[in-house]
Amino acid sequence: xxxxxxxEHQTFGKRLKTMCKVDFRRMFxxxxxxxxxxxxxxxxxxxxxxxxxxxxGAGESAEMFTNVWQAVSSLSGAGGGxxxxxxxxxxxxxxxxxxxxxxxxxxxxxxxxxxxxxTVRAGRADYAFSKSLVGFVCGVxxxxxxxxxxxxxxxxxxxxxxxxxxxxxNLVACLLAKVFLMAVFTSIFLVMSVIAKQRLWLSIVLxxxxxxxxxxxxxxxxxxxxxxxxxxxxxxxxxxxGAGLGAVSxxxxxxxxxx
Amino acid sequence: xxxxxxxxxxxxxxxxxxxxxxxxxxxxxxxxGFIGENGSGKSTTEKIICGLLLPSGGxxxxxxxxxxxxxxxxxxxxxxxxxxxxxxxSVWNNLLLQAANLGIQNAEEEVRKVLKIVRMEGxxxxxxxxxxxxxxxxxxxxxxxxxxxxxxxxxxxxxxxDADGMRIMREVxxxxxxxxxxxxxxxxxxxxxxxxxxxHYGIIRGGxxxxxxxxxxxxxxxxxxxALRAENMELAETLLRRRFLRVEKDEERGLLRxxxxxxxxxxxxxxxxxxxxxxxxxxxxxxxxxxxxSLMHGExxx
Numbered sequence: 001x002x003x004x005x006x007x008e009h010q011t012f013g014k015r016l017k018t019m020c021k022v023d024f025r026r027m028f029x030x031x032x033x034x035x036x037x038x039x040x041x042x043x044x045x046x047x048x049x050x051x052x053x054x055x056x057g058a059g060e061s062a063e064m065f066t067n068v069w070q071a072v073s074s075l076s077g078a079g080g081g082x083x084x085x086x087x088x089x090x091x092x093x094x095x096x097x098x099x100x101x102x103x104x105x106x107x108x109x110x111x112x113x114x115x116x117x118x119t120v121r122a123g124r125a126d127y128a129f130s131k132s133l134v135g136f137v138c139g140v141x142x143x144x145x146x147x148x149x150x151x152x153x154x155x156x157x158x159x160x161x162x163x164x165x166x167x168x169x170n171l172v173a174c175l176l177a178k179v180f181l182m183a184v185f186t187s188i189f190l191v192m193s194v195i196a197k198q199r200l201w202l203s204i205v206l207x208x209x210x211x212x213x214x215x216x217x218x219x220x221x222x223x224x225x226x227x228x229x230x231x232x233x234x235x236x237x238x239x240x241x242g243a244g245l246g247a248v249s250x251x252x253x254x255x256x257x258x259x
Numbered sequence: 260x261x262x263x264x265x266x267x268x269x270x271x272x273x274x275x276x277x278x279x280x281x282x283x284x285x286x287x288x289x290x291x292g293f294i295g296e297n298g299s300g301k302s303t304t305e306k307i308i309c310g311l312l313l314p315s316g317g318x319x320x321x322x323x324x325x326x327x328x329x330x331x332x333x334x335x336x337x338x339x340x341x342x343x344x345x346x347x348x349s350v351w352n353n354l355l356l357q358a359a360n361l362g363i364q365n366a367e368e369e370v371r372k373v374l375k376i377v378r379m380e381g382x383x384x385x386x387x388x389x390x391x392x393x394x395x396x397x398x399x400x401x402x403x404x405x406x407x408x409x410x411x412x413x414x415x416x417x418x419x420x421d422a423d424g425m426r427i428m429r430e431v432x433x434x435x436x437x438x439x440x441x442x443x444x445x446x447x448x449x450x451x452x453x454x455x456x457x458x459h460y461g462i463i464r465g466g467x468x469x470x471x472x473x474x475x476x477x478x479x480x481x482x483x484x485x486a487l488r489a490e491n492m493e494l495a496e497t498l499l500r501r502r503f504l505r506v507e508k509d510e511e512r513g514l515l516r517x518x519x520x521x522x523x524x525x526x527x528x529x530x531x532x533x534x535x536x537x538x539x540x541x542x543x544x545x546x547x548x549x550x551x552x553s554l555m556h557g558e559x560x561x
Contacts, residue, residue: 007322007330007409010362015329018362026345026356112343116357116402119309119337119412122329258311259339 015123019130027104027134036100036138040093040145044071045153047088052157068154068161069224072147073174075165076223090146090178091218094185097139098207101186105131105193106200114197114258124253128190128246135186136242140179147175166225176231177222183238185211187245194249197258260323262287262410262442263308268317270303270466277303279466280317285444285459287322290436292457293446294551300466301446302339305412308444309337321410333361336408338416342399346388350379350398353387354405361406373401378427392419400431411435411443417452425449429456454547462554470554481545485517485526488539495535502529514539 027033048071051064072090108114189207196203221234263285270278278300285291295301306312319326344353358366374380377397396419403411417425433456435441447453462470489495496515499506505518517526527537
Protein backbone atom coordinates (compact mmCIF):
# COMPACT_ATOMS: atom_id res chain seq x y z
CA UNK A 1 0.00 0.00 0.00
CA UNK A 2 3.03 2.28 0.13
CA UNK A 3 3.93 2.14 -3.55
CA UNK A 4 4.49 5.51 -5.24
CA UNK A 5 1.69 6.65 -7.50
CA UNK A 6 2.30 7.89 -10.99
CA UNK A 7 -0.02 10.38 -12.63
CA GLU A 8 -0.59 10.97 -16.29
CA HIS A 9 0.33 14.50 -17.33
CA GLN A 10 -2.53 16.37 -18.93
CA THR A 11 -1.42 19.07 -21.34
CA PHE A 12 -3.30 22.35 -21.63
CA GLY A 13 -4.28 21.43 -25.18
CA LYS A 14 -5.78 18.15 -24.11
CA ARG A 15 -7.66 19.74 -21.23
CA LEU A 16 -8.92 22.50 -23.49
CA LYS A 17 -10.09 20.01 -26.07
CA THR A 18 -12.13 18.02 -23.56
CA MET A 19 -13.51 21.20 -21.98
CA CYS A 20 -14.63 22.60 -25.32
CA LYS A 21 -16.17 19.27 -26.26
CA VAL A 22 -18.19 19.22 -23.04
CA ASP A 23 -19.23 22.86 -23.26
CA PHE A 24 -20.35 22.65 -26.87
CA ARG A 25 -22.29 19.50 -26.14
CA ARG A 26 -23.89 21.10 -23.10
CA MET A 27 -24.72 24.34 -24.86
CA PHE A 28 -26.32 22.70 -27.85
CA UNK A 29 -28.32 20.18 -25.85
CA UNK A 30 -30.09 22.82 -23.80
CA UNK A 31 -33.25 24.53 -25.08
CA UNK A 32 -32.10 28.02 -24.09
CA UNK A 33 -29.70 28.38 -27.01
CA UNK A 34 -32.43 27.50 -29.51
CA UNK A 35 -34.85 29.88 -27.82
CA UNK A 36 -32.24 32.63 -28.10
CA UNK A 37 -31.56 31.82 -31.74
CA UNK A 38 -35.31 31.83 -32.37
CA UNK A 39 -35.70 35.21 -30.66
CA UNK A 40 -32.80 36.55 -32.71
CA UNK A 41 -34.53 35.39 -35.86
CA UNK A 42 -38.01 36.66 -35.01
CA UNK A 43 -37.06 39.91 -33.26
CA UNK A 44 -35.87 41.92 -36.31
CA UNK A 45 -38.76 40.68 -38.40
CA UNK A 46 -41.21 41.79 -35.71
CA UNK A 47 -39.46 45.13 -35.23
CA UNK A 48 -39.53 45.89 -38.96
CA UNK A 49 -43.10 44.73 -39.51
CA UNK A 50 -44.51 46.35 -36.36
CA UNK A 51 -42.77 49.69 -36.78
CA UNK A 52 -43.80 49.86 -40.42
CA UNK A 53 -47.40 49.18 -39.44
CA UNK A 54 -47.23 51.72 -36.60
CA UNK A 55 -45.69 54.24 -38.94
CA UNK A 56 -48.50 53.88 -41.43
CA GLY A 57 -51.21 54.13 -38.76
CA ALA A 58 -49.83 56.72 -36.40
CA GLY A 59 -48.49 59.08 -39.00
CA GLU A 60 -45.53 61.32 -38.52
CA SER A 61 -45.10 61.06 -34.74
CA ALA A 62 -43.60 57.56 -34.84
CA GLU A 63 -40.17 57.08 -36.28
CA MET A 64 -40.08 54.21 -38.71
CA PHE A 65 -37.52 52.21 -40.62
CA THR A 66 -37.21 53.40 -44.20
CA ASN A 67 -34.63 50.87 -45.26
CA VAL A 68 -33.94 47.22 -44.39
CA TRP A 69 -30.27 47.90 -43.62
CA GLN A 70 -31.22 50.23 -40.77
CA ALA A 71 -32.12 47.07 -38.87
CA VAL A 72 -28.52 45.92 -39.21
CA SER A 73 -26.67 49.08 -38.33
CA SER A 74 -26.56 52.83 -38.89
CA LEU A 75 -24.31 54.94 -41.08
CA SER A 76 -21.36 56.52 -39.37
CA GLY A 77 -22.74 59.97 -40.16
CA ALA A 78 -25.99 59.15 -38.35
CA GLY A 79 -24.22 59.60 -35.05
CA GLY A 80 -25.83 56.60 -33.37
CA GLY A 81 -27.87 58.73 -30.99
CA UNK A 82 -30.87 57.61 -29.03
CA UNK A 83 -33.21 57.20 -32.00
CA UNK A 84 -35.36 54.13 -32.56
CA UNK A 85 -33.58 53.06 -35.72
CA UNK A 86 -30.15 53.37 -34.18
CA UNK A 87 -31.11 51.42 -31.05
CA UNK A 88 -33.38 48.70 -32.41
CA UNK A 89 -30.83 47.06 -34.63
CA UNK A 90 -28.43 44.15 -34.57
CA UNK A 91 -26.65 45.61 -31.54
CA UNK A 92 -29.45 44.30 -29.33
CA UNK A 93 -28.03 40.82 -29.85
CA UNK A 94 -25.14 41.68 -27.53
CA UNK A 95 -27.67 41.93 -24.68
CA UNK A 96 -29.25 38.61 -25.59
CA UNK A 97 -25.79 37.06 -25.64
CA UNK A 98 -25.28 38.40 -22.09
CA UNK A 99 -28.30 36.43 -20.88
CA UNK A 100 -27.12 33.29 -22.64
CA UNK A 101 -23.57 33.41 -21.26
CA UNK A 102 -24.75 34.28 -17.75
CA UNK A 103 -27.31 31.45 -17.63
CA UNK A 104 -24.77 29.00 -19.02
CA UNK A 105 -22.08 29.84 -16.47
CA UNK A 106 -24.46 30.23 -13.51
CA UNK A 107 -25.86 26.76 -14.31
CA UNK A 108 -22.40 25.29 -13.67
CA UNK A 109 -22.33 26.70 -10.17
CA UNK A 110 -26.01 26.25 -9.32
CA UNK A 111 -26.08 22.57 -10.22
CA UNK A 112 -22.86 21.78 -8.40
CA UNK A 113 -21.27 20.74 -11.69
CA UNK A 114 -18.50 23.26 -11.03
CA UNK A 115 -17.53 21.21 -7.97
CA UNK A 116 -16.97 18.12 -10.13
CA UNK A 117 -15.18 20.15 -12.72
CA UNK A 118 -12.78 22.11 -10.54
CA THR A 119 -11.97 19.13 -8.36
CA VAL A 120 -10.47 17.28 -11.29
CA ARG A 121 -9.17 20.38 -13.05
CA ALA A 122 -6.72 22.50 -11.14
CA GLY A 123 -6.27 24.91 -14.05
CA ARG A 124 -8.96 27.46 -14.76
CA ALA A 125 -7.71 28.89 -18.06
CA ASP A 126 -9.28 26.11 -20.12
CA TYR A 127 -12.63 26.80 -18.46
CA ALA A 128 -12.46 30.54 -19.24
CA PHE A 129 -11.29 29.93 -22.80
CA SER A 130 -13.90 27.30 -23.52
CA LYS A 131 -16.77 29.35 -22.07
CA SER A 132 -15.67 32.43 -24.07
CA LEU A 133 -15.47 30.35 -27.23
CA VAL A 134 -18.91 28.79 -26.74
CA GLY A 135 -20.42 32.17 -25.91
CA PHE A 136 -18.76 33.67 -28.96
CA VAL A 137 -19.98 30.95 -31.32
CA CYS A 138 -23.54 31.21 -30.00
CA GLY A 139 -23.39 34.99 -30.15
CA VAL A 140 -22.27 34.82 -33.78
CA UNK A 141 -25.07 32.37 -34.46
CA UNK A 142 -27.52 34.88 -33.00
CA UNK A 143 -26.08 37.66 -35.16
CA UNK A 144 -26.56 35.48 -38.24
CA UNK A 145 -30.14 34.66 -37.20
CA UNK A 146 -30.81 38.34 -36.65
CA UNK A 147 -29.45 39.16 -40.10
CA UNK A 148 -31.63 36.50 -41.72
CA UNK A 149 -34.64 37.66 -39.69
CA UNK A 150 -34.06 41.26 -40.75
CA UNK A 151 -33.97 40.25 -44.42
CA UNK A 152 -37.17 38.24 -44.10
CA UNK A 153 -38.86 40.94 -42.01
CA UNK A 154 -37.79 43.64 -44.46
CA UNK A 155 -39.19 41.67 -47.37
CA UNK A 156 -42.50 41.08 -45.54
CA UNK A 157 -42.72 44.75 -44.52
CA UNK A 158 -41.94 45.76 -48.09
CA UNK A 159 -38.99 47.91 -47.12
CA UNK A 160 -36.42 48.81 -49.78
CA UNK A 161 -33.11 46.89 -49.91
CA UNK A 162 -31.34 49.74 -51.65
CA UNK A 163 -27.87 50.50 -50.31
CA UNK A 164 -27.52 54.25 -49.95
CA UNK A 165 -24.17 55.59 -48.83
CA UNK A 166 -22.50 52.19 -48.58
CA UNK A 167 -21.78 49.13 -50.71
CA UNK A 168 -21.70 45.37 -50.30
CA UNK A 169 -18.07 45.54 -49.20
CA ASN A 170 -18.96 48.00 -46.45
CA LEU A 171 -21.83 45.77 -45.33
CA VAL A 172 -19.54 42.74 -45.14
CA ALA A 173 -17.00 44.78 -43.18
CA CYS A 174 -19.77 45.96 -40.84
CA LEU A 175 -20.98 42.41 -40.24
CA LEU A 176 -17.46 41.14 -39.68
CA ALA A 177 -16.82 43.95 -37.22
CA LYS A 178 -19.98 42.96 -35.32
CA VAL A 179 -18.84 39.34 -35.26
CA PHE A 180 -15.41 40.23 -33.89
CA LEU A 181 -16.94 42.62 -31.38
CA MET A 182 -18.91 39.68 -29.99
CA ALA A 183 -15.60 38.31 -28.65
CA VAL A 184 -15.16 41.47 -26.56
CA PHE A 185 -18.68 41.22 -25.17
CA THR A 186 -18.63 37.51 -24.36
CA SER A 187 -15.35 38.01 -22.50
CA ILE A 188 -16.93 40.81 -20.46
CA PHE A 189 -19.99 38.68 -19.73
CA LEU A 190 -17.77 35.81 -18.66
CA VAL A 191 -15.92 37.99 -16.18
CA MET A 192 -19.22 39.14 -14.70
CA SER A 193 -20.48 35.56 -14.57
CA VAL A 194 -17.46 34.21 -12.72
CA ILE A 195 -17.66 37.11 -10.28
CA ALA A 196 -21.33 36.37 -9.56
CA LYS A 197 -20.99 32.55 -9.81
CA GLN A 198 -24.33 30.94 -8.91
CA ARG A 199 -26.09 34.30 -8.46
CA LEU A 200 -27.59 34.51 -11.92
CA TRP A 201 -29.42 37.76 -11.26
CA LEU A 202 -26.16 39.46 -10.30
CA SER A 203 -24.29 38.23 -13.35
CA ILE A 204 -27.08 39.43 -15.64
CA VAL A 205 -27.29 42.83 -13.93
CA LEU A 206 -23.51 43.27 -14.08
CA UNK A 207 -23.34 42.11 -17.71
CA UNK A 208 -26.19 44.34 -18.85
CA UNK A 209 -24.67 47.29 -16.98
CA UNK A 210 -21.30 46.71 -18.65
CA UNK A 211 -23.05 46.22 -22.00
CA UNK A 212 -24.95 49.50 -21.56
CA UNK A 213 -21.69 51.35 -20.91
CA UNK A 214 -20.30 50.12 -24.21
CA UNK A 215 -23.58 50.29 -26.13
CA UNK A 216 -23.03 53.76 -27.54
CA UNK A 217 -19.62 52.71 -28.84
CA UNK A 218 -20.96 49.87 -30.98
CA UNK A 219 -22.42 52.04 -33.79
CA UNK A 220 -19.06 53.82 -34.06
CA UNK A 221 -17.18 50.54 -34.25
CA UNK A 222 -19.59 48.87 -36.65
CA UNK A 223 -21.25 51.40 -38.98
CA UNK A 224 -23.00 50.34 -42.18
CA UNK A 225 -20.35 52.15 -44.18
CA UNK A 226 -17.53 50.34 -42.39
CA UNK A 227 -14.14 50.15 -44.04
CA UNK A 228 -11.55 47.37 -43.72
CA UNK A 229 -10.18 49.18 -40.72
CA UNK A 230 -13.32 48.55 -38.66
CA UNK A 231 -13.23 44.72 -38.67
CA UNK A 232 -9.45 44.81 -38.27
CA UNK A 233 -9.78 47.01 -35.19
CA UNK A 234 -12.61 44.90 -33.85
CA UNK A 235 -10.60 41.72 -34.47
CA UNK A 236 -7.62 43.18 -32.62
CA UNK A 237 -9.91 44.38 -29.85
CA UNK A 238 -11.65 41.03 -29.71
CA UNK A 239 -8.34 39.17 -29.47
CA UNK A 240 -6.91 41.55 -26.88
CA UNK A 241 -10.05 41.73 -24.76
CA GLY A 242 -10.66 38.02 -25.18
CA ALA A 243 -7.17 37.17 -23.94
CA GLY A 244 -7.05 39.88 -21.29
CA LEU A 245 -10.50 39.35 -19.86
CA GLY A 246 -10.08 35.58 -20.18
CA ALA A 247 -7.00 35.93 -18.00
CA VAL A 248 -8.99 38.07 -15.55
CA SER A 249 -11.69 35.36 -15.39
CA UNK A 250 -9.01 32.74 -14.82
CA UNK A 251 -7.46 34.75 -11.98
CA UNK A 252 -10.88 35.34 -10.39
CA UNK A 253 -11.64 31.61 -10.53
CA UNK A 254 -8.23 30.75 -9.15
CA UNK A 255 -8.25 33.30 -6.33
CA UNK A 256 -11.81 32.78 -5.16
CA UNK A 257 -13.54 29.75 -3.72
CA UNK A 258 -15.76 27.70 -6.01
CA UNK A 259 -18.38 26.95 -3.35
CA UNK B 260 3.34 7.17 0.84
CA UNK B 261 0.42 9.05 2.32
CA UNK B 262 -2.54 9.85 0.11
CA UNK B 263 -3.28 13.03 2.05
CA UNK B 264 -0.92 14.95 4.29
CA UNK B 265 -2.22 18.13 5.84
CA UNK B 266 -0.10 20.33 8.06
CA UNK B 267 -1.21 23.33 10.09
CA UNK B 268 -4.19 24.02 7.84
CA UNK B 269 -6.23 27.09 8.70
CA UNK B 270 -9.26 28.70 7.18
CA UNK B 271 -11.10 31.85 8.18
CA UNK B 272 -14.49 32.98 6.95
CA UNK B 273 -14.28 36.62 7.96
CA UNK B 274 -13.93 36.63 11.73
CA UNK B 275 -14.98 33.00 12.04
CA UNK B 276 -12.19 30.46 12.21
CA UNK B 277 -13.29 27.20 10.59
CA UNK B 278 -9.92 25.43 10.74
CA UNK B 279 -7.27 26.21 13.34
CA UNK B 280 -4.03 24.46 12.49
CA UNK B 281 -5.39 21.10 11.38
CA UNK B 282 -2.97 18.22 10.92
CA UNK B 283 -4.15 15.10 9.13
CA UNK B 284 -2.52 12.04 7.60
CA UNK B 285 -4.42 9.62 5.42
CA UNK B 286 -2.34 6.60 4.39
CA UNK B 287 -2.66 5.27 0.87
CA UNK B 288 -5.25 2.49 0.59
CA UNK B 289 -7.09 3.51 3.76
CA UNK B 290 -10.76 4.11 4.36
CA UNK B 291 -10.40 7.14 6.58
CA GLY B 292 -13.44 7.92 8.69
CA PHE B 293 -13.51 11.66 9.29
CA ILE B 294 -15.66 12.38 12.32
CA GLY B 295 -16.77 15.55 14.01
CA GLU B 296 -19.74 17.57 15.11
CA ASN B 297 -21.61 19.86 12.73
CA GLY B 298 -19.48 22.92 12.07
CA SER B 299 -16.29 21.26 13.30
CA GLY B 300 -14.57 21.80 9.93
CA LYS B 301 -14.98 18.45 8.14
CA SER B 302 -16.58 19.80 4.99
CA THR B 303 -14.24 22.79 4.92
CA THR B 304 -11.25 20.44 5.04
CA GLU B 305 -12.68 18.29 2.27
CA LYS B 306 -13.45 21.28 0.10
CA ILE B 307 -9.89 22.54 0.51
CA ILE B 308 -8.50 19.11 -0.42
CA CYS B 309 -10.64 19.20 -3.57
CA GLY B 310 -9.52 22.72 -4.45
CA LEU B 311 -12.98 24.20 -4.03
CA LEU B 312 -12.01 26.46 -1.14
CA LEU B 313 -8.79 28.38 -0.69
CA PRO B 314 -7.00 27.80 2.62
CA SER B 315 -5.90 30.74 4.75
CA GLY B 316 -2.70 28.95 5.71
CA GLY B 317 -0.94 25.61 5.97
CA UNK B 318 -0.10 22.94 3.44
CA UNK B 319 -2.03 20.15 1.75
CA UNK B 320 -0.23 17.38 -0.09
CA UNK B 321 -1.85 14.66 -2.14
CA UNK B 322 0.33 11.64 -2.89
CA UNK B 323 3.36 13.74 -2.01
CA UNK B 324 2.50 16.58 -4.40
CA UNK B 325 0.93 19.95 -3.72
CA UNK B 326 -2.86 19.76 -3.84
CA UNK B 327 -2.95 22.31 -6.67
CA UNK B 328 -1.06 19.94 -8.99
CA UNK B 329 -3.35 19.32 -11.96
CA UNK B 330 -2.13 15.78 -12.64
CA UNK B 331 -2.91 14.63 -9.10
CA UNK B 332 -6.24 16.42 -9.03
CA UNK B 333 -7.34 14.59 -12.17
CA UNK B 334 -7.26 11.46 -10.03
CA UNK B 335 -9.68 12.60 -7.33
CA UNK B 336 -13.29 11.50 -7.20
CA UNK B 337 -15.55 13.66 -5.11
CA UNK B 338 -19.00 13.68 -3.60
CA UNK B 339 -19.47 16.77 -1.46
CA UNK B 340 -22.92 17.62 -0.17
CA UNK B 341 -24.93 16.66 -3.27
CA UNK B 342 -23.78 15.23 -6.59
CA UNK B 343 -23.07 17.99 -9.11
CA UNK B 344 -25.58 17.01 -11.76
CA UNK B 345 -27.84 18.89 -14.12
CA UNK B 346 -31.40 18.20 -12.98
CA UNK B 347 -32.88 18.03 -16.48
CA UNK B 348 -30.25 15.67 -17.83
CA SER B 349 -30.62 11.92 -17.55
CA VAL B 350 -28.38 9.99 -15.19
CA TRP B 351 -26.59 8.61 -18.23
CA ASN B 352 -25.94 12.03 -19.76
CA ASN B 353 -24.74 13.50 -16.49
CA LEU B 354 -22.22 10.70 -16.14
CA LEU B 355 -21.19 10.98 -19.78
CA LEU B 356 -20.55 14.66 -19.26
CA GLN B 357 -18.23 14.01 -16.34
CA ALA B 358 -16.52 11.24 -18.33
CA ALA B 359 -15.94 13.75 -21.12
CA ASN B 360 -14.55 16.22 -18.58
CA LEU B 361 -12.06 13.62 -17.50
CA GLY B 362 -11.14 12.90 -21.09
CA ILE B 363 -12.10 9.23 -20.80
CA GLN B 364 -11.74 7.54 -24.16
CA ASN B 365 -14.30 4.75 -23.92
CA ALA B 366 -16.75 6.89 -21.97
CA GLU B 367 -19.89 4.81 -22.54
CA GLU B 368 -18.23 1.63 -21.37
CA GLU B 369 -16.83 3.39 -18.32
CA VAL B 370 -20.24 4.86 -17.44
CA ARG B 371 -21.85 1.45 -17.79
CA LYS B 372 -19.17 0.03 -15.47
CA VAL B 373 -19.69 2.57 -12.68
CA LEU B 374 -23.47 2.29 -12.96
CA LYS B 375 -23.10 -1.43 -12.46
CA ILE B 376 -20.88 -0.92 -9.43
CA VAL B 377 -23.53 1.22 -7.71
CA ARG B 378 -26.33 -1.07 -8.99
CA MET B 379 -28.01 1.65 -11.01
CA GLU B 380 -27.95 0.11 -14.49
CA GLY B 381 -31.73 0.15 -14.70
CA UNK B 382 -32.06 3.84 -13.90
CA UNK B 383 -29.66 5.31 -16.45
CA UNK B 384 -32.40 6.90 -18.53
CA UNK B 385 -34.12 8.56 -15.54
CA UNK B 386 -33.85 12.31 -15.31
CA UNK B 387 -31.64 13.26 -12.38
CA UNK B 388 -34.34 15.47 -10.88
CA UNK B 389 -36.72 12.48 -10.72
CA UNK B 390 -34.31 10.30 -8.75
CA UNK B 391 -34.81 9.64 -5.03
CA UNK B 392 -32.29 10.93 -2.49
CA UNK B 393 -30.73 7.50 -2.15
CA UNK B 394 -30.42 7.14 -5.93
CA UNK B 395 -28.83 10.58 -6.16
CA UNK B 396 -26.23 9.60 -3.58
CA UNK B 397 -25.41 6.47 -5.58
CA UNK B 398 -25.15 8.51 -8.77
CA UNK B 399 -22.77 10.80 -6.89
CA UNK B 400 -20.63 7.80 -5.98
CA UNK B 401 -20.74 6.56 -9.58
CA UNK B 402 -19.63 9.97 -10.75
CA UNK B 403 -16.81 10.01 -8.21
CA UNK B 404 -15.67 6.59 -9.43
CA UNK B 405 -15.33 7.70 -13.04
CA UNK B 406 -11.79 7.94 -14.36
CA UNK B 407 -10.33 5.39 -11.97
CA UNK B 408 -9.62 7.86 -9.13
CA UNK B 409 -6.79 7.17 -6.71
CA UNK B 410 -8.54 9.13 -3.98
CA UNK B 411 -12.23 9.44 -3.20
CA UNK B 412 -13.46 12.29 -1.02
CA UNK B 413 -16.97 11.58 0.17
CA UNK B 414 -18.92 13.93 2.37
CA UNK B 415 -21.86 12.22 4.05
CA UNK B 416 -22.34 9.70 1.22
CA UNK B 417 -24.67 7.44 3.17
CA UNK B 418 -27.14 10.14 4.13
CA UNK B 419 -30.58 9.30 2.83
CA UNK B 420 -29.70 5.72 1.93
CA ASP B 421 -31.95 2.87 3.00
CA ALA B 422 -30.53 -0.26 4.63
CA ASP B 423 -29.93 -1.89 1.25
CA GLY B 424 -28.33 1.25 -0.13
CA MET B 425 -26.00 1.42 2.87
CA ARG B 426 -25.00 -2.20 2.37
CA ILE B 427 -24.27 -1.59 -1.31
CA MET B 428 -22.24 1.50 -0.46
CA ARG B 429 -20.29 -0.45 2.15
CA GLU B 430 -19.51 -3.23 -0.29
CA VAL B 431 -18.46 -0.77 -2.98
CA UNK B 432 -16.13 1.16 -0.69
CA UNK B 433 -14.53 -1.95 0.76
CA UNK B 434 -14.07 -3.39 -2.72
CA UNK B 435 -12.42 -0.32 -4.20
CA UNK B 436 -9.98 0.03 -1.33
CA UNK B 437 -9.09 -3.58 -0.61
CA UNK B 438 -9.14 -4.90 -4.15
CA UNK B 439 -8.29 -1.82 -6.16
CA UNK B 440 -5.94 -0.02 -3.76
CA UNK B 441 -7.76 3.28 -3.76
CA UNK B 442 -7.95 5.62 -0.79
CA UNK B 443 -11.24 6.87 0.60
CA UNK B 444 -11.77 9.85 2.86
CA UNK B 445 -15.30 9.62 4.18
CA UNK B 446 -17.12 11.84 6.62
CA UNK B 447 -20.35 10.69 8.16
CA UNK B 448 -22.51 11.11 11.19
CA UNK B 449 -23.70 7.52 10.93
CA UNK B 450 -20.87 6.14 13.02
CA UNK B 451 -22.27 2.63 13.24
CA UNK B 452 -21.88 2.33 9.45
CA UNK B 453 -18.47 3.98 9.43
CA UNK B 454 -17.27 1.55 12.08
CA UNK B 455 -17.95 -1.35 9.74
CA UNK B 456 -15.63 -0.15 7.00
CA UNK B 457 -13.08 2.39 8.25
CA UNK B 458 -9.46 1.37 8.65
CA HIS B 459 -8.40 4.74 10.07
CA TYR B 460 -10.15 7.49 11.96
CA GLY B 461 -9.69 11.19 12.44
CA ILE B 462 -11.74 13.07 14.99
CA ILE B 463 -11.98 16.82 14.56
CA ARG B 464 -13.30 19.42 16.95
CA GLY B 465 -13.29 23.20 16.59
CA GLY B 466 -11.18 23.01 13.43
CA UNK B 467 -8.44 20.94 15.07
CA UNK B 468 -7.68 17.25 14.85
CA UNK B 469 -8.07 15.91 18.36
CA UNK B 470 -7.36 12.27 17.60
CA UNK B 471 -6.08 10.19 14.70
CA UNK B 472 -5.89 6.43 14.98
CA UNK B 473 -6.14 3.16 13.17
CA UNK B 474 -9.08 0.81 13.57
CA UNK B 475 -6.79 -1.45 15.64
CA UNK B 476 -5.86 1.42 17.95
CA UNK B 477 -9.53 2.27 18.35
CA UNK B 478 -10.21 -1.36 19.12
CA UNK B 479 -7.55 -1.35 21.81
CA UNK B 480 -8.88 1.94 23.18
CA UNK B 481 -12.46 0.75 23.38
CA UNK B 482 -12.93 -1.12 26.67
CA UNK B 483 -14.76 -4.41 26.90
CA UNK B 484 -17.57 -4.43 29.43
CA UNK B 485 -20.06 -6.87 30.86
CA ALA B 486 -23.67 -6.04 30.12
CA LEU B 487 -26.31 -7.69 32.25
CA ARG B 488 -30.01 -7.66 32.95
CA ALA B 489 -31.34 -8.83 36.30
CA GLU B 490 -34.77 -9.32 37.82
CA ASN B 491 -34.17 -6.60 40.40
CA MET B 492 -32.11 -4.00 38.61
CA GLU B 493 -31.90 -1.51 41.49
CA LEU B 494 -30.60 -4.09 43.93
CA ALA B 495 -28.28 -5.51 41.29
CA GLU B 496 -26.82 -2.05 40.69
CA THR B 497 -26.29 -1.41 44.40
CA LEU B 498 -24.58 -4.76 44.85
CA LEU B 499 -22.40 -4.39 41.78
CA ARG B 500 -21.29 -0.93 42.85
CA ARG B 501 -20.17 -2.38 46.18
CA ARG B 502 -17.98 -4.93 44.48
CA PHE B 503 -16.76 -3.33 41.25
CA LEU B 504 -15.03 -0.03 40.53
CA ARG B 505 -16.91 1.13 37.42
CA VAL B 506 -20.58 0.28 37.03
CA GLU B 507 -22.85 2.24 34.69
CA LYS B 508 -26.50 2.15 33.76
CA ASP B 509 -27.38 1.79 30.08
CA GLU B 510 -30.75 3.53 30.29
CA GLU B 511 -31.45 3.11 26.60
CA ARG B 512 -31.21 -0.67 26.60
CA GLY B 513 -32.14 -1.25 30.24
CA LEU B 514 -28.81 -2.90 31.10
CA LEU B 515 -26.10 -2.56 33.70
CA ARG B 516 -22.52 -2.31 32.55
CA UNK B 517 -19.49 -3.46 34.49
CA UNK B 518 -16.22 -2.17 33.08
CA UNK B 519 -13.90 -3.99 35.50
CA UNK B 520 -11.94 -6.79 33.86
CA UNK B 521 -13.79 -9.75 35.32
CA UNK B 522 -15.25 -12.85 33.66
CA UNK B 523 -19.04 -12.49 33.22
CA UNK B 524 -19.70 -15.72 35.11
CA UNK B 525 -18.00 -14.22 38.20
CA UNK B 526 -20.34 -11.23 38.12
CA UNK B 527 -23.37 -13.47 37.57
CA UNK B 528 -22.31 -15.81 40.40
CA UNK B 529 -21.71 -12.87 42.76
CA UNK B 530 -25.25 -11.57 42.19
CA UNK B 531 -26.78 -15.02 42.40
CA UNK B 532 -25.11 -15.66 45.74
CA UNK B 533 -26.69 -12.44 47.03
CA UNK B 534 -30.14 -13.47 45.80
CA UNK B 535 -30.34 -11.59 42.51
CA UNK B 536 -31.09 -13.65 39.42
CA UNK B 537 -29.38 -12.57 36.21
CA UNK B 538 -31.58 -13.07 33.14
CA UNK B 539 -29.10 -11.95 30.51
CA UNK B 540 -25.37 -11.42 30.54
CA UNK B 541 -22.78 -10.88 27.79
CA UNK B 542 -19.54 -9.06 27.04
CA UNK B 543 -19.30 -6.24 24.52
CA UNK B 544 -16.93 -3.53 23.35
CA UNK B 545 -18.01 0.08 23.41
CA UNK B 546 -18.95 1.28 19.94
CA UNK B 547 -17.31 4.02 17.91
CA UNK B 548 -20.32 6.19 18.67
CA UNK B 549 -19.87 5.74 22.40
CA UNK B 550 -16.14 6.26 22.12
CA UNK B 551 -16.69 9.43 20.12
CA UNK B 552 -19.28 10.71 22.60
CA SER B 553 -16.94 10.01 25.50
CA LEU B 554 -14.11 11.78 23.69
CA MET B 555 -16.30 14.79 23.03
CA HIS B 556 -17.34 14.91 26.70
CA GLY B 557 -13.76 14.60 27.82
CA GLU B 558 -14.19 11.13 29.33
CA UNK B 559 -11.48 9.77 27.04
CA UNK B 560 -8.24 11.67 26.81
CA UNK B 561 -7.55 13.11 23.34
